[in-house]
Amino acid sequence: MVDAGRVSVADGTRPADVxxxxxxxxxxxxxxxxxxxxAELRATGGLVCDDAELGLIDVLFPAL
Known part of the structure; x- marks a missing residue:
């Protein structure tokens, strides 16, 4: 979760966006x-996540 510029990790007991x-x-x-x-990391197998359709990872971490 992102709040006031800080990122926190959900502990797995609550629903997560990513x-x-x-x-x-x-x-x-x-x-x-x-x-x-x-997308590159997904293709090489370095990253496996559930939000492939939403693209949240792509928005949160754009390639520079």
Missing amino acids: RLRRVELPALAQLCLGYRAA
């Missing part, structure tokens, strides 16, 4: 730093 099933550490670093797009 659910990551699996993410590799190098992929997470590349995503957060904007080196690679989420």
